[in-house]
Amino acid sequence: MSSNSFDIEKIARLARLKLTAEEQTRLGQQFTGILEHIDQLNQLDTESVEPTSHVLPLQNVFREDEAKQIFSDGKFLLLAPRQDKDHYEVPQII
């Protein structure tokens, strides 16, 4: 892994973030330092090590698929910046 490969414009696009030119420069410099530190992990031989995604020995946790009415007063929809009757409003898509 090489920290030179950090293409900040591309990553910002993937993350749906719009950065100013000044932010791009400053964050780009900071990432160089942070990724250099992260590259320390290359010193570790992890060839035969299993990855840990979760610390508890939990298997799939299932429950009956029962429909429940938790909120009946349309509160969730009212939290939206823009809504109309029973749907969310967003700007033009195409």
Added chain:
Amino acid sequence: MHQPTITQAHHHLLEKKYSAVELLDAVYKRIDAVDGQVQAYVHLTRDIARQQAEEADRKLAAGEDAPLLGVPIAIKDLICMKDTRTTCASHILENFVSPYDATVVKRLKEAGAVLIGKTNMDEFAMGSSNENSYFHPTKNPWNLNHVPGGSSGGSGAAVAANECMGALGSDTGGSIRQPAAFCGVTGLKPTYGRVSRFGLVAFASSFDQIGPMTKTAEDAAVLMNVIGGHDPMDSTSADIELPDFTATLSNDIKGLRIGIPKEYFAEGLNADVEKAVQEAIRHLESMGMQTVEVSLPHTEYAVATYYILACAEASANLSRYDGVKYGYRSKHSDNLLDMYTNTREEGFGEEVKRRILLGTFVLSSGYYDAYYLKGQKARTLIKQDFEEAFKKCDVMAGPIAPATAFKLGEKLDDPLQMYLSDIFTISANLAGIPAMSIPCGQSSDNLPIGLQLMGKHFDEATLLNVAHQYQTTTDHHLKHPEL
């Protein structure tokens, strides 16, 4: 009014020394007097609290009791409380009103607590100083030019400044323990899965845990009894028995083995911190605990591992903030894609953007194996370090942070230095074990120092027992800042 602990306040209320409304008024009076300087709160819930206090007084008059009946508690502002704002100290959630109670809030209400307000934090719990709050930085009550730590700095400062009896924080990489140490209060990060995360706004879901920040270990045990335990609403909450944590506080700690991880006393540890922590360990030895040297050889890789994994999880969790269903929406967009990007650009602060970008990078095509998978494997090695070490001891002790609370602004321009200050706390999150901070002294410039105690999975009881025994024979936790 005297500065009571949760336990004392509860007794006083039962003895009718004062009413719940009188206690609440005294706490708000204190907040009105000092919070202009400390700025621990982002908003107060005066009306709700008064109703709860009046209800508590009715119950007290009727001879009823509950574990927290009438006791004023503060909540970190990333835990949902029905019909009040939950901002995460972010512009993007500035006006978000929770439509439901988090499980911990529901349990506090059932236990009779009076919920007085929401405390400040680093935006989305990302930070170690509270300077990343969208609203304002919280100040350390011991020295207003210093940070309270983070991300639960508001809760830590509120407890230290006696602006509440106790508070809830959350800990993803040290966010309860480090501010507890910096502010001179007691803080417990429970085992991952011990406390329900339902209604806790997600940062890094495989690390986040809610826990108590209090004046004493006894109070932490009282709060853990209320907030802990299985919750069907959180599929990662552990379905195992919740012990009565107050029942074992007085157990004799004689003969318990205390592991001292040698990597936690390496070069770079501030001399005052080392001295106070070593003295605390000697004190525990004098109480009959047996010290054993242990090793956590992968400690130096913890920060790198944590920032890969926590940022990866954060980048996925925070993708939900897109201006559609709730929260802030940019007004400067003609089409949907612009609306997403403008909303996120305007709504998030710089540290949040930094972590979303880092997380997006380590998960992106071509880099996943080199970073994310590598990080998950390093996490296994760190977890195994603890499994090995705990074969030789019952608890481990060490410092919380390499130094005491730093000055406001000191690390703001150097994110890597800020991340590295979490070196001693993040391993517990990577391994999922419980860990706590208790006050163990002060530096030459009068700032608090925290002792870290780390325990085996689901063994908070031993941590609280050791901490309580330490506090019954020392007075570091009784010191209060002058404000």
